[in-house]
Amino acid sequence: IEYSTEPFESLYEVYEDIGSGQFAVVRRCVEKATRSEYAAKYIRKRRVASSRRGLPLEVIAREVHVLQKLHKHQNIISLHQVFDNGQHVILVLELVRGGELFEHISERERLSEEEASAFLHQILLGVCHMHSNDIAHLDLKPENVLLLSKNRQHIKLIDFGLSRVITDAEEVRDLMGTAEFVAPEIVNYEPLCLATDMWAIGVITYILVSGSSPFLGDSQQETFNNVTAVDYTFDTQYFSGTSDLAKDFICRLLVKDVRKRMTAKESLSHPWIQPESEEQEEERRDAQTNMDN
């Protein structure tokens, strides 16, 4: 996709903020020509190499390239257009209104295993698609999983700002995601890999079924120590009602050795990840059909 230098505001009406991150603000917008709604992600461009504000163009280009490669999948946010207005690069993304999975959990403290397993199934379909394209998300966490609508379990993965194409040649080491979800290899600045996402899936699953976080300490350093020591328990206070299958699923992901960690493909066949219900299967087929048209 080329970055259009057409004035963004001449083609879109811009409305309220619907999200914001370290270097980006997301606003609901309407395309004048079609009246379709989208999410406009304004990413500030770094003007001077030494500045800490904004992102360098090559980092922004990486997110655009990854989205372009991935986005025809019903569990990945889709990219409609890209603008460059001088100060910002504006990604025009599919609008997803169901809120973050994170909020959904906080309202509920924890989810039933059926609901957690259905969400995980969707997340794993998206992660499988990324990994089959040699792309690692590297910042998977409940905030980056959006619900298509409140009462549905159809989810979309967003924010590919830290994602990379993982090639054996390029050893990516210079990365730090969110302490609670980072894998031991990130803390130890060892080469990252697709398995790094699977560790995060293990942490997300632990949180979805128990409402507590496996490695969270009182400081970032304490959290990192817990992660590298793989120091976690299924505290009976939170796990008394949790099935052995759910614990087995988590145990196979929170493994220090990346070669022994379950892959996305393997995790889809784990008995805790229920096969999709007929209704979900049909909903997914419809969503995919819409994506392809």
Ligand SMILES: Cc1ccnnc1
């Ligand atoms: C926050 C957000 C991002 C992308 N699409 N919809 C909402």
